[in-house]
Amino acid sequence: MKYRKGSSAAAGESNDDGTPKGGRDAPPSIQLEIVEHHGGGGGGLGNGGGGRGSASFFQPWREATPGSGSGHGRGTRGREPPEKRLTLFALRLAVLEKAASGLGKLDFVWATVVLLGGFASALSITDFWCVTVILVGSGARVFSRSHELEWQHHSTLTSTAGGALRSSSRFFRHLVHALADPAAAAVTDGASGQDVRERAAQFQRQIVAFMKQRTWHAPDVSLLPYTGWVFVSKKIGRLLSWLQVLSAFACVALSVMRLWRHDFGDQSNMRPALLLFYTLALIEALLFLLEKAYWTWKISGEKLLEQVSGECELGAYGHVSLTRFFYDAYSRCITGSIFDGIKMDLVTFAEELILSEFLDEQLIGVRILQQFASAEGFVRDTLRKRLVEMLNWKRPEEEEVRRCAAEVVSKLAGKRQNALRVSGIPGAVESIMSLLYTGWSAPAAPHDTSPASRSYDHPQFNLLGLLILKRLARDHDNCGKIGNTRGLLAKIIEFTHASPGLLRNPLAPDSQVRAVKRALQIVKMLVSTTGGTGKMLRQEVAENVFTVSNLRGVLQHGQQHQALQKLAMDILTGLAMDDRAKRVIVCTGGVVKLLLSIFFNADDKELGGEAGEALAILALESEASCAVILKRDDVLDHLMSALGGDGEARRLNAARILRNLCAYAGEKHQERLSAVTKAMPVVLKTTMTGSDKILEVSVGLTTQICKFIDGERFAAELHGTGIDERGYVERLASILREHRYPVIRVPRMRRFVVQQVIWLMSSSSADGGDAGGADYVSLLREAGMERLLESIADTTSELECYHVFSGSVGINKHRENLSAAVDAALELLGGDGGRAE
Known part of the structure; x- marks a missing residue:
């Protein structure tokens, strides 16, 4: 599965990721068509983490090698440091x-x-x-x-x-001038109005505290x-x-x-x-x-x-x-x-001030780094260990310095080339974790203006901590560090909880909604991580007893926050890659029902696509999940209706869900599933005219529907659709000609075609060589199927052995080897005897 939300391509506050592109790989025995992959936002910050279509989980993608970035910003742009x-x-x-x-x-x-x-x-x-x-x-x-x-x-x-x-x-x-002009002391770029007044008052209190030294x-x-x-x-x-x-x-x-x-x-x-x-x-x-x-x-x-x-x-x-x-x-x-x-130089100078014993000097040093972190060309110069250590400071009089340090680190982490440097500082992740405080501070007395008595601004630090973690999580290695930091994963999941009152209240504080969103974005990136690290993270996230319940709450009450619902469904889709996590999702009451409701009724096509993708992954090789989906009486009618509806993503996911239900629901549901034969005309038309992913899943669904009918019924369905047997066989042959090598976008295309060819020949044999008046073996030979199958046998790849992919790692291996299926097809054609191995 290619995580379209990108396990390590999650966007920052403004999606500034590069666009990884594939190349071409053509070894002597196999050629893979590497298509362009646009790195999406794992956080989806601009759009709430929405994907670009639901087909991505069923194709692998090549992770782009992180570039060296722009280099040392103050030396590579032909500009001397101004200082x-x-x-x-x-x-x-x-x-x-x-x-x-x-x-x-x-x-x-x-x-x-x-x-x-x-x-x-x-x-x-x-x-x-x-x-x-x-x-x-x-x-x-x-x-x-x-x-x-x-x-x-x-x-x-x-x-x-x-x-x-x-x-x-x-x-x-x-x-200098602090007591005379506290407002000016508090002004920073972009601060205005209430922010300026609050900063001024805060800075005034700091100055008073400094002056009360012994x-x-x-x-x-x-x-x-x-x-x-x-x-x-x-x-x-x-x-x-x-x-x-x-x-x-x-x-x-x-x-x-x-x-x-x-x-x-x-x-x-x-x-x-x-x-x-x-x-x-x-x-x-x-x-x-x-x-x-x-x-x-x-x-x-x-x-x-x-x-x-x-x-x-x-x-x-x-x-x-x-x-x-x-x-x-x-x-x-x-x-x-x-x-x-x-x-x-200014950066070293700022670092020396940060090491000072005096808060006023530390504030000057942090201010320099804060501005450098947001200035183009200066970002890479501002990474210092002491800066990260300041995130642990808890005293009220140190709040301003700590906040500035957190803002600097968040801006530094926004650059991909700096993400590993930040996390590589010993204790950095633990320091960032210290920003995630969920307690409450008692309000200060009205007459008490001392720094120690005022309420600490925990929500602001929570947002900064989550922002830093989100930006760090764009890197695969950092995801592992986040998962391995004791207590951090549970703290992040704690922030994904959103009460019904918060989600339904249009006047709810924006900071609380943003905290939930950032936490969901982080969890999404963690469960989308590839390889062994991703497997471990998916298991740990699923083992937290609050994860799925919190996601259910977002789906159930978040109609006013579709961005949050999309993120919740993305997380469920990622978790569904793990068998144990899939069982947790299915056993949590109401989750599958909510996904079905959103898929069938959502006005937003993208939101419906997210729900459909989650359902398709849940139903994959899971009899329990299929049983829960089929509990809804009208589910098959809705799915078959979606096959002919508007929107390619909706049709695509409906076809995938139906195929997985037919393949993995088990014997006790076969009689009910036989109703899917009503969808055969739509599926056949799509096979004859479709392309790319919709064609792939249509051929796969046709193979599953054919389990409920015989050759004569299939011929009748063909004729009813205006297709003759020869035309259908020629279409299958043309698909194999177009896909002479495995294609990343549709890695199961050749497998599904081979399976359908086997079924055609088997049905022809079962009907005494005359399946509704057609001899498919002869038709397939005339179409050159034997040569095409031999070509497939010589170009099979590990790519074609899996249902879905996590990055370039295959998950859920097919039960039947493709080579065995090709051999079976050649044997039915009677042409495997002279083929060289």
């Missing part, structure tokens, strides 16, 4: 700063050792004071310059988005008693910054004035010593001012931070995040090698 502009800017500033500092130190040493040490008594009063002022100003700037306070000052001035900003110092932490907030500390705000550390930082600029201007003015006048006296060596001193001082001050001017031009003039934020698509938190990133890069260039800063 490189910031690190290059930091490097250039560091070059100017280190050059200025180096010249300042050299000038200081020259002045103290040579001028003041050797010529102190000989210096004029003007040069003495000029040298002294320059040394004090330059020395204070070089040796006492407070980078930390200056960076903190700039961070405060340039932060435009609300949020938490901590300077690169380990000691200084500053929360340590001082360093920038607001008053350094001297009784001075109030005058000697607050951040004020002193601004003052020192301006003093540095004024000192540099003073050095330039004094140096230019003395170099212009150059009246240094006549003492030997004094003149060149003073010329060198003033020149070095002038260059050092000019370099410092150049650094300041370059800084101001890039930051305020070109608005470099805003440009990079836009290119990185960081949204409202971009300015805060990039300001912090830039200062850290600059700090590395200053304190170490000038090349240390250019080794930084």
